[in-house]
Amino acid sequence: MSQRFSLWMAGGGVKGGVVFGSTDEIGHKTAGNHVNVHDFHATMLHLLGMNYRDLVYKRHGLNERLTDQLPARAVSEILT
Numbered sequence: 001m002s003q004r005f006s007l008w009m010a011g012g013g014v015k016g017g018v019v020f021g022s023t024d025e026i027g028h029k030t031a032g033n034h035v036n037v038h039d040f041h042a043t044m045l046h047l048l049g050m051n052y053r054d055l056v057y058k059r060h061g062l063n064e065r066l067t068d069q070l071p072a073r074a075v076s077e078i079l080t
Contacts, residue, residue: 007040013047013080020078038072046074 010016021033035043045052045066052072056063 009078014078015080018078020075033077035075036072038067038070039075041066042072043074043078047079 021035022031023029024031042052045055052065052067052074056065058064
């Protein structure tokens with residue numbers, strides 16, 4: 001099941017007054033500019049000055065990334 005949420009961000013390199021993404025008329029599905037949790041994590045790490053591709057941690061003896069092995073991107077449209 002996919003979860004959707006709204007998020008308010010301010011300062012720290014995020015453009016002010018930007019609305020990014022949209023939903024259908026009842027707010028059930030994304031209609032444009034979909035950002036998944038991996039993109040959100042990559043954006044947060046980018047804002048903290050970290051390279052999200054290089055950040056790894058040990059979990060159960062394996063190297064894991066916060067952005068998982070799936071493709072992720074820092075959402076540059078909301079960054080200053």
